[in-house]
Amino acid sequence: MTQLHDLRLRLLVQQESERIADTQPDDLDLSVVQARCLCWLALLAEAHEEQAGDAERRGDVEQAMGWFADSMRLRDVIQVVSSIEIPLPAVSDHSDHRDQGPLAA
Numbered sequence: 248m249t250q251l252h253d254l255r256l257r258l259l260v261q262q263e264s265e266r267i268a269d270t271q272p273d274d275l276d277l278s279v280v281q282a283r284c285l286c287w288l289a290l291l292a293e294a295h296e297e298q299a300g301d302a303e304r305r306g307d308v309e310q311a312m313g314w315f316a317d318s319m320r321l322r323d324v325i326q327v328v329s330s331i332e333i334p335l336p337a338v339s340d341h342s343d344h345r346d347q348g349p350l351a352a
Contacts, residue, residue, distance in 0.1 A: 299315040
């Protein structure tokens with residue numbers, strides 16, 4: 248079940264990346280978008296972990312488990328997003344026209 252979830256998440260992120268690239272091909276560096284998303288996801292995961300700790304200290308085990316589960320889901324998303332290969336923009340030089348290969352974050 249976890250593999251199916253990972254595949255669905257990977258497909259969703261790749262489809263969204265392609266949609267963004269198609270609508271703004273010259274104005275957007277997908278590697279920057281990926282890096283920013285990873286930063287926000289890490290902050291969200293950290294905040295959820297802190298909320299879990301606070302709930303645990305208050306003795307609210309059910310709430311703590313919910314926050315912790317959410318933080319683990321966010322960590323899973325971070326793994327998937329960071330493993331997606333983002334193609335580097337083509338490097339144009341007057342004497343040499345080459346495309347860079349994909350870059351895994």
